[in-house]
Amino acid sequence: MTYAAPVKAFHYLLRHAVDVDSIMATDAHSEVSHDLISDILDGAASFTQDVLAPLNWTGDQNPAQLNGDDVTASPGFKEAYAQFAEAGWQSLPMSTDIGGMGLPNALAAATSEMIYASNMAFGLCPMLTSSAVKAIDAHASDELKAKYLDKMVTGEWSGAMDLTEPQAGSDLGPLTTKAVPKGDGSYSITGQKIYITWGDHDCADNIIHLVLARLPDAPSGSRGISLFLCPKYMVEDDGTLGARNSFKPIGLEHKLGIHGSPTCVMEFDGATGWLVGEENRGLACMFTMMNEARLFVGVQGVAIGERAYQAALQYAHDRVQGKVINGEAGAPIIGHPDVRRMLIDMKSRLMGARAICMATAAASDMAACAADPDARKAAHAREALLTPIAKAYSTDLGVEVASIGVQVHGGMGFVEETGAAQHYRDARIAPIYExxxxxQALDLIGRKLRRDGGEAMQSLIAELVSIHTMVKDGDVAQLCEPALRDGVETLKTATDIMLNASEIDAMAAASDYLALVGDVVAGAYLIKAAVKGKAAGDSLADNMQALANYHALSVMPRAGARLDIIRKGADVVFDFPVGQLADL
Amino acid sequence: MTYAAPVKAFHYLLRHAVDVDSIMATDAHSEVSHDLISDILDGAASFTQDVLAPLNWTGDQNPAQLNGDDVTASPGFKEAYAQFAEAGWQSLPMSTDIGGMGLPNALAAATSEMIYASNMAFGLCPMLTSSAVKAIDAHASDELKAKYLDKMVTGEWSGAMDLTEPQAGSDLGPLTTKAVPKGDGSYSITGQKIYITWGDHDCADNIIHLVLARLPDAPSGSRGISLFLCPKYMVEDDGTLGARNSFKPIGLEHKLGIHGSPTCVMEFDGATGWLVGEENRGLACMFTMMNEARLFVGVQGVAIGERAYQAALQYAHDRVQGKVINGEAGAPIIGHPDVRRMLIDMKSRLMGARAICMATAAASDMAACAADPDARKAAHAREALLTPIAKAYSTDLGVEVASIGVQVHGGMGFVEETGAAQHYRDARIAPIYExxxxxQALDLIGRKLRRDGGEAMQSLIAELVSIHTMVKDGDVAQLCEPALRDGVETLKTATDIMLNASEIDAMAAASDYLALVGDVVAGAYLIKAAVKGKAAGDSLADNMQALANYHALSVMPRAGARLDIIRKGADVVFDFPVGQLADL
Structure with missing residues (x-):
């Protein structure tokens, strides 16, 4: 159950797929060098391989425990968290204005993948902290920022997001937690929240909750929700910790996976909180956090898939069984064509999803830092367009890849001790949360595609066309050319259908459209990486070419198979007989 | 966590997809009437819904336990097993010659699906018994048959298959368990076996193990393996039980799923056994059992998928969240197009796989009972061809459908108490075992396709062509016609490629070819069922039509997307860089 951080893949994609040089050319990142990137990737590799990876199985087998009003994290997690904070990993992509390292998100996508791959349950804690920092930095008063941000940026204090209630999940409109002004600028918050990731634990000295609640006389529905900051321990003006606030964990969920991540039921009983942002604008503030979090959940899909792939590859090298073709009995199973097919399927698809996640992160860097305002705007539109794809495509793929990982192990994969099953269990949350x-599919077709009349998508398609032209006019990746040509045409056709469809037709076809976009873009980015890497003389370009070839022959063609259902989806979906269970 | 047996679906498919009337017209099944089929389906529905289904979660949460030398089954299982045996379910498809009911396998596919869907872990015990009965009936001496078969047929005694050893799994050649003649016609068997499903338990009075072992001086490899019958308790000549035999469970696996099914490590320490079949022909005897078992494992894929579908459908009806299009907030999520898409995707694909499984079972009935020897031969070839497809296609689909089932539940799906996660865990074994x-894919392209020059596949293609002709010349299922036409053409093309491919190319493409065949045949069978049902005035024909339409638009087109990789599979697969973990 070791983990070997795929540092070479990160370097390769940063150079040949997402053009990290253009990020390094911005003023904000002028101090970033390839040497610095190397140092950081190597440092994250060491930390995740040596410290976090060995605790992954520990966390699975020894879930966090609720003892009285306190959650105790899995054995070893507290010590690992201290090392994590000490090394400064929490602040890597955070702005230097608030004490962060100010490094590119594209690099954070790589370091985060290593953290999630080595120990996804652990990695959720810093992910929540990052999101909370972002929301506080964007929306809170200077006073709140001064009091809370510093120690969250270092990781001394962690963050948590308290959104969901039993009746308010995907739709937060019906939430009922109340916030009543206390007259001193603070509020008294009462209600119950569920599914609170790392809502309590003993790893950080304080936990800063961002809580959605309703003010008295707030409008009903989603326009009457405000955001509040509630620290676990009150913070005195001198920064020291005071009394415990009036909220606590009252239960932990018994989950399929990510056992090392405590998922809390939180009871707020007149807890003291402070408003973040404007009254009744809480959902907008939360979206600041959620959009970033969605990309990093996508990265989790890739991460778990990578870990599952590595376990399967190792097993296939080690397990001796059967006779390989034209060979002797007693050979490792990696010699069997079907085992090899499963492994390249895992790896090729993972690399494609990884390229999408890194491109999304790189777009966010350019959206923040490009000199030209138009370039910033275009990059922002690209980031927004790719985010739901990065999230949904990568996490669906994480589940599928983890399932193949179990399959490569045969019967051993179904026995928990092997560890392959943990990945299959852990991966299943990522398509659900955030x-x-x-x-995500509705976000893609609604806010990201139809609202701007397809402009951002046309820009993405133009990039894919330019990749195809590069292949057509070149002599590399020739095997991929027909698939790329067909894939781009399919994407154009599907996009036209979606832009012209009725709302309900578009909604019925949304998930198929997202998967189609993902398959085509992932394949195109692998081809781009192969061609650019070859041109740059990268010694690993042939490996990338092999992955691109498989993708072009096996994955990209699936896009075309989705056109019929995208065209006629709603009719067929609503013809579905939804009556009684035992009906035909 | 209720289960509603899909009795209407079984009736529908038996009538309109697999032509049960032709089975009922054989001499062997002349006493089978539609009323009898109804009675049996209703009886199985009651038993599985009322007795087995409530124990499914019990078994998951309270796995079988090893206490000393004995395994104690999950709470309630012993009582349920007594009811199962008492009602005669064990003997349903078994020959009347050995005391069975002699009913068609097509009907057993339906009753078995209900057993597996209600409680897969429980259902494995009778599945193993059935297989053991079949092997003993086919290969054992009259003396062994007389001593053991009666009580196995009733279910008073159960069966177990002891094949796997740590170094001998998919390839049994390296197995080392020894069998030494004792001079009195019996053998002394010594060795360790793993993954022995229901290898020990307290539900039946005796457990009859069929054990693969090597005689002294047997040839090495798979041609030196013999099959032995080892009862847990020795059976006296008067049929009473004597001393315990010298083998016992020494461990239970800690598994991802099917916790209610004890998976034993068995230690044979000079256990007494009797040869079944000829010396060194043990694998051939085992294959008698395995081929039947493979179909029923396929049925398990459908069964778990059906259970997951029912849970998802129920949740989608009950869960209120969000606003449906053009509607008010506060509607059940089944009103959301994407939820509806997930549900029809689950149901349509399940129905297609179920049709394949029932067609396989029906072919086995005709292979055994058709009056005309040529018809028997053709039916046998059809059964052999469809078996690996029924097994692999249905079990892969079971995993995917169970995963979608979790997704429909959202966050609740990841919490174990909901039960959706259990199906996701349980389903994962079926693509692995048997x-x-x-x-299965290698079996399909090797023994079933290439060995007979494609004759059995051409016969299947001819059936699909006739379905297409029926649609083309009719006025039903017109939406499906283009997909069926393309699907059949794709299958022809792929079959030609596979028949002419080199061995290694065929092996690399085998899994894609199997999936292609499955998608096309499943879709064609749904279309056939819709057309025939409509012609017969079946009131549920419109429902079947809706499922066929979705399949034709969304599932069958995937077949075409597999042609590129089938054509060029081996090259691409063997280009895969399989070096170090951290390599690109």
């Missing part, structure tokens, strides 16, 4: 993948 | 799905 907006289900169905909601 | 021959991994990769091995």
């Amino acid at each position: 907006g289900t993948n169905g909601i | 021959g991994t799905n990769g091995i």
Whole structure:
């Protein structure tokens, strides 16, 4: 159950797929060098391989425990968290204005993948902290920022997001937690929240909750929700910790996976909180956090897939069984064509999804830092367009790849001790949280595609066309040319259908459209990486070419198979007999 | 966590997809009437819904336990097993010659699906008994048959198959368990076996193990393996039980799923056994059992998928969240197009796989009972051809459908108490055991396709062509016609490629070819069922039509997307860089 961080893949994609040089050319990142990137990737590799990876199985087998009003994290997690904070990993992509390292998100996508791959349950804690920092930095008063941000940026204090209630999940409109002004600028918050990731634990000295609640006389529905900051321990003006606030964990969920991540039921009983942002604008503030979080959940899909792939590859090298063709009995199973097919299927698809996630992160860097305002705007539109794809495509793929990982192990994969099953269990949450993948698909076709008349998508298609032209006019990746040509045409056709469809037709076809976009873009980015790497003389370009070839022959063609259902989806979906269980 | 047996679907498919009337017209089944089929389906529905289904979660949460030398089954299982045996379910498809009911396998596919869907872990015990009965009936001496078969047929005694050893799994050649003649016609068997499903338990009075072992001086490899019958308790000549035999469970696996099914490590320490079949012909005897078992494992894929579908459908009806299009907030999520898409995707694909399984079972009935020897031969070839497809296609689909089932539940799906996660865990074993799905694919292209020059496949293609002709010349299922036409053409093309490919190319493409065949045949059978049902005035024909339409638009087109990789599979697969973990 070791983990070997895929540092070479990160370097390769940064150079040949997402053009990290253009990020390094911005003023904000002028101090970033390839040497610095190397140092950081190597440092993250060491930390995740040596410290976090060995605790992954520990966390699975020894879930966090609720003892009285306190959650105790899995054995070893507290010590690992201290090392994590000490090394400064929490602040890597955070702005230097608030004490962060100010490094590119594209690099953070790589370091985060290593953290999630080595120990996804652990990695959720810093992910929540990052999101909370982002929301506080964007929306909170200077006073709140001064009091809370510093120690969250270092990781001394962690963050948590308290959104969901039993009746309010994907739709937060019906939430009922109340916030009543206390007259001193603070509020008294009462209600119950569920599914609170790392809502309590003993790893950080304080936990800063961002809680959605309703003010008295707030409008009903989603326009009457405000955001509040509630620290676990009150913070005195001198920064020291005071009394415990009036909220606590009252239960932990018994989950399929990510056992090392405590998922809390939180009871707020007149807890003291402070408003973040404007009254009744809480959902907008939360979206600041959620959009970033969605990309990093996508990265989790790739990460778990990578870990599952590595376990399967190792097993296939080690397990001796059967006779390989034209060979002797007693050979490792990696010699069997079907085992090899499963492994390249895992790896090729993972690399494609990884390229999409890194491109999304790189777009966010250019959206923040490009000199030209138009370039910033275009990059922002690209980031927004790719985010739901990065999230949904990568997490669906994480589940599928983890399932193949079990299959490569045969019977051993079904026995928990092997560890392959843990990946299959852990991976299953990622398509659900931070907006289900169905909601990502609606976000893609609604806010990201139809609202701007397809402009951002046309820009993405133009990039894919330019990749195809590069292949057509060149002599590399020739095997991929027909698939890329067909894939781009399919994407154009599907996009036209979606832009012209009725709302309900578009909604019925949304998930298929997202998967189609993902397959074509992932394949195109692998081809681009192969061609650019070859041109740059990268010694690993042939490996990338092999992955691109498989993708072009096996994955990209699936896009075309989705056109019929995209065209006629709603009719067929609504013809579905939804009556009684035992009906035909 | 209720289960509603899909009795209407079984009736529908038996009538309109697999032509049960032709089975009922054989001499062997002349006493089978539609009323009898109804009675049996209703009886199985009651038993599985009322007795087995409530124990499914019990078994998951309270796995079988090893206490000393004995395994205690999950709470309630012993009582349920007594009811199962008492009602005669064990003997349903078994020959009347050995005391069975002699009913068609097509009907057993339906009753078995209900058993597996209600409680897969429980259902494995009778599945193993059935297989053991079949092997003993086919290969054992009259004396062994007289001593053991009666009580196995009733279910008073159960069966177990002891094949796997740590170094001998998919390839049994390296197994080392020894069998030494004792001079009195019996053998002394010594060795360790793993993954022995229901290898020990307290539900039946005796457990009859069929054990693969090597005689002294047997040839090495798979041609030196013999089959032995080892009862847990020795059976006296008067049929009473004597001393315990010298083998016992020494461990239970800690598995991802099917916790209610004890998976034993068995230690044979000079256990007494009797040869079944000829010396060194043990594998051939085992294959008698395995081929039947493979179909029923396929049925398990459908069964778990059906259970997952029912849970998802129920949840989608009950869960209120969000606003449906053009509607008010606060509607059940089944009103959301994407939820509806997930549900029809689950149901349509399940119905297609179920049709394949029932067609396989029906072919086995005609292979055994058709009056005309040529018809028997053709039916046998059809059964042999469809078996690996029924197994692999249905079990891969079971995993995917169970995963979608979790997704429909959102966050609740990831919490174990909901039960959706259990199906996701349970389903994962079926693609692995009874021959991994990769091995099914090799069986399909090797023994079933290339060995007979494609004759059995051409016969299947001819059936699909006739279905297409029926659609083309009719006025039903017109939406499906283009997909069926393309699907059949794709299957022809792929079959030609596979028949002419080199061995290694065929092996690399085998899994894709199997999936292609499955998608096309499943879709064609749904279309056939819709057309025939409509012609017969079946009131549920419109429902079947809706499922066929979705399949034709969304599933069948995937077949075409596999042609590129089938054509060029081996090259691409063997280009895969399989070096170090951290390499690109």
